[in-house]
Amino acid sequence: MRRKILSAALGAALALSAGPAAAEPVEIQFWHAMGGRLGEVVNELTDKFNASQSEYQLVSTYKGGYEDTMTAGIAAFRGGEQPHIIQIFDAGAATIINAPGAVYPVEDLLRDQGVAFDIEDYISGVRYFYADSDGRMIGMPFNSSTPLLYYNKDALAEAGVEPPATWEEFQEIAPKLKEAGYVALSQSHSPWIFSENFHSRHNLQLATQNNGFDSTDVEIRYNNEAMIAHWSAVKDWLDAGYYGHYGRDWGANQDAFVQEKTAMWLGSSGSFGGLQKSAQFEFGATYLPHWKAVADEPYGTFIGGAALFAMSGHEDEEYKGAAAFFEFLTDPEVQYFWHRETGYVPITEAAYETAKADGYYESTPDAEVGILQLKQPAGEWTRGYRLGFYVQIREVMYKYYDQMLSGEITVEEGFEKIEAEANQLLDRFHDTYAG
Amino acid sequence: MKRAQFGHSPIPYLFVGPQLAIIVVFFLWPAGQAVYQSFLLQDAFGLSTRFVWFRNYEDTILNTVWLESAGFTLLFSALVSFFSIAVALLLAVRANEVIHAANAYKTLLIWAYAVAPPVAGLIGGLMFNPFIGDLYHLFNAAGWDFNHTRDGFDASFMVILIAVWKQVSINFIFFLAGLQGIPASVQEAARLDCRSDERRFWTITFPLLAPTSFFLLVINVTYAFFETFGIIDVTTRGGPGGATNTLVYKVYTDGFLGADLGGSSAQSVILLLMVLGLTVLQFRFIERKVHY
Numbered sequence: 215m216r217r218k219i220l221s222a223a224l225g226a227a228l229a230l231s232a233g234p235a236a237a238e239p240v241e242i243q244f245w246h247a248m249g250g251r252l253g254e255v256v257n258e259l260t261d262k263f264n265a266s267q268s269e270y271q272l273v274s275t276y277k278g279g280y281e282d283t284m285t286a287g288i289a290a291f292r293g294g295e296q297p298h299i300i301q302i303f304d305a306g307a308a309t310i311i312n313a314p315g316a317v318y319p320v321e322d323l324l325r326d327q328g329v330a331f332d333i334e335d336y337i338s339g340v341r342y343f344y345a346d347s348d349g350r351m352i353g354m355p356f357n358s359s360t361p362l363l364y365y366n367k368d369a370l371a372e373a374g375v376e377p378p379a380t381w382e383e384f385q386e387i388a389p390k391l392k393e394a395g396y397v398a399l400s401q402s403h404s405p406w407i408f409s410e411n412f413h414s415r416h417n418l419q420l421a422t423q424n425n426g427f428d429s430t431d432v433e434i435r436y437n438n439e440a441m442i443a444h445w446s447a448v449k450d451w452l453d454a455g456y457y458g459h460y461g462r463d464w465g466a467n468q469d470a471f472v473q474e475k476t477a478m479w480l481g482s483s484g485s486f487g488g489l490q491k492s493a494q495f496e497f498g499a500t501y502l503p504h505w506k507a508v509a510d511e512p513y514g515t516f517i518g519g520a521a522l523f524a525m526s527g528h529e530d531e532e533y534k535g536a537a538a539f540f541e542f543l544t545d546p547e548v549q550y551f552w553h554r555e556t557g558y559v560p561i562t563e564a565a566y567e568t569a570k571a572d573g574y575y576e577s578t579p580d581a582e583v584g585i586l587q588l589k590q591p592a593g594e595w596t597r598g599y600r601l602g603f604y605v606q607i608r609e610v611m612y613k614y615y616d617q618m619l620s621g622e623i624t625v626e627e628g629f630e631k632i633e634a635e636a637n638q639l640l641d642r643f644h645d646t647y648a649g
Numbered sequence: 650m651k652r653a654q655f656g657h658s659p660i661p662y663l664f665v666g667p668q669l670a671i672i673v674v675f676f677l678w679p680a681g682q683a684v685y686q687s688f689l690l691q692d693a694f695g696l697s698t699r700f701v702w703f704r705n706y707e708d709t710i711l712n713t714v715w716l717e718s719a720g721f722t723l724l725f726s727a728l729v730s731f732f733s734i735a736v737a738l739l740l741a742v743r744a745n746e747v748i749h750a751a752n753a754y755k756t757l758l759i760w761a762y763a764v765a766p767p768v769a770g771l772i773g774g775l776m777f778n779p780f781i782g783d784l785y786h787l788f789n790a791a792g793w794d795f796n797h798t799r800d801g802f803d804a805s806f807m808v809i810l811i812a813v814w815k816q817v818s819i820n821f822i823f824f825l826a827g828l829q830g831i832p833a834s835v836q837e838a839a840r841l842d843c844r845s846d847e848r849r850f851w852t853i854t855f856p857l858l859a860p861t862s863f864f865l866l867v868i869n870v871t872y873a874f875f876e877t878f879g880i881i882d883v884t885t886r887g888g889p890g891g892a893t894n895t896l897v898y899k900v901y902t903d904g905f906l907g908a909d910l911g912g913s914s915a916q917s918v919i920l921l922l923m924v925l926g927l928t929v930l931q932f933r934f935i936e937r938k939v940h941y
Contacts, residue, residue: 288694306908309693310694312692459798460798461799606903612888616889617891620800620801622890635714646692
């Protein structure tokens with residue numbers, strides 16, 4: 215009898231102590247690659263999410279650059295310590311998506327947890343970039359940007375020219391800018407701007423197998439007439455003093471524009487805030503030019519940046535929290551906050567409408583250019599690409615673009631080498647992931 | 650004839666035990682993992698694995714990027730080792746002769762040793778910055794059309810210069826200690842026999858410094874192969890056009906950035922064998938000429 219009373223008392227005590235424990239929020243780990251000001255905004259987002267509900271506690275951890283974050287995620291996964299949500303950049307997407315069972319596709323996660331999901335809610339240029347070949351969203355676009363042309367208004371006025379919409383127009387105004395004492399153009403990311411987006415802008419096929427979405431058994435198509443013509447033109451511009459090549463470093467090419475050595479610069483829609491702080495002159499932003507000879511009207515560009523992936527191997531309770539965070543992130547007000555504070559584009563139509571209704575683009579019209587460019591007509595080849603070992607392929611491109619521009623090899627030789635070496639890497643990737 | 654044997658006591662094994670454990674856990678086990686991984690094709694997350702024998706080695710050795718990188722690494726290591734040792738030797742001999750304010754000179758020459766390679770790279774990168782770099786402007790003003798962001802030769806020159814600068818001070822410490830270890834009586838005797846400073850250096854001082862020089866050669870080759878990674882990473886990242894891509898930097902870009910574990914493991918095993926081979930060669934052919 216005494217024992218019964220004792221156990222009942224114990225049970226009651228346990229129930230009491232279990233009471234507060236049950237209310238303890240479930241911890242959701244989120245690893246990201248957003249440093250500096252961007253990191254602060256991520257922390258603000260985290261606080262907003264945690265304040266908005268009491269069931270989950272989101273813990274955001276900065277893991278270094280994109281590559282560091284991916285490597286940290288890989289190491290953690292191998293050790294069984296992976297976070298619930300991880301930010302993976304565009305060139306690393308194939309690595310995580312093709313690893314069998316490393317991620318819980320975001321679309322499935324949201325549906326399983328009863329969160330309404332319609333891929334049509336997302337802006338057309340954003341929607342399929344991190345999707346599989348059936349159009350199922352695997353990673354949720356998080357920080358998305360797109361290449362834009364920035365121009366120094368004073369320099370262009372001095373030369374009496376307008377910002378170019380096509381490369382043909384660029385060729386006409388470049389000599390006038392040179393006369394005014396400027397190198398006409400520099401750009402900061404030749405694989406992203408002058409290769410990947412070059413194909414999307416002109417609706418050109420970039421790789422076999424539906425740009426790599428359908429299979430890892432894929433071959434790259436960079437060695438094509440339009441690319442060779444474009445890079446031959448770039449080399450001519452360089453020799454004529456219309457194009458500045460300040461190495462592969464993003465910052466060095468941007469600095470050339472900031473220090474008024476170049477009159478125009480191709481950067482990211484996300485560069486806007488940084489330029490506002492550093493440039494001592496009035497500048498504007500406009501669309502990435504295209505060759506009229508290749509495509510009469512331009513097509514929408516790809517996004518750059520990174521997406522959020524839910525990693526596999528966690529409890530259902532925790533996935534509920536991850537889904538709640540994804541739902542929170544797609545809220546128009548949250549997206550608008552993110553867009554305004556970072557310069558990244560909003561990912562949903564509703565968020566774009568919210569920003570418009572708030573009059574944001576009337577006060578800062580340049581902030582809209584990136585979204586309008588992403589909303590330009592889609593074509594067969596504008597949804598994105600999925601290529602393995604793409605980080606190494608970009609290295610190959612950097613290498614031979616440098617050699618093409620220094621005149622060590624011809625443009626034709628350069629693309630033959632890029633094609634051969636990229637295809638070797640793609641073979642290796644295929645044998646590693648599907649073999 | 651039978652070798653004399655003493656009774657063994659287990660106590661010595663207890664003393665070396667911790668050291669052996671450290672070697673096994675921190676060196677042999679990871680190295681073994683790298684060798685094992687180099688025979689596999691495995692996705693980054695370790696979810697699918699295939700044993701492929703020497704496929705990764707074939708892909709490495711037949712790859713033009715790797716071959717160019719290997720060529721650059723050998724040249725780079727030879728130049729960095731030679732100049733680091735030669736400049737340090739010259740400075741040590743000179744500093745050893747100074748009478749006034751000798752300690753101030755020595756301290757200033759040793760200082761740079763405290764600088765970590767990435768920091769050395771950062772400082773060097775700033776001095777060669779096309780917009781604000783003093784050395785960049787100096788070279789261009791002197792009539793050399795210097796541009797390390799475009800020209801492979803200029804970029805190689807820059808990373809070699811930074812790597813040598815960083816390494817000279819440690820070599821300097823060893824040479825200075827070596828010089829001070831040469832007995833004064835030997836030097837005085839030599840001075841009586843020969844008046845030429847230069848000849849006395851090559852016939853007396855240099856041979857007596859040979860053990861130090863040999864030790865530094867081994868250390869400097871290893872430095873040039875592995876530790877210059879930090880300098881390359883913050884200055885050129887292997888560019889332009891792959892001109893400064895050392896083998897260890899390629900292991901990093903393929904493995905750490907590119908998530909190709911099998912390929913980068915095979916590359917590091919080959920790199921390990923290369924350095925091992927070089928060290929064996931040094932001991933076989935150069936050490937014979939060293940008198941202790």
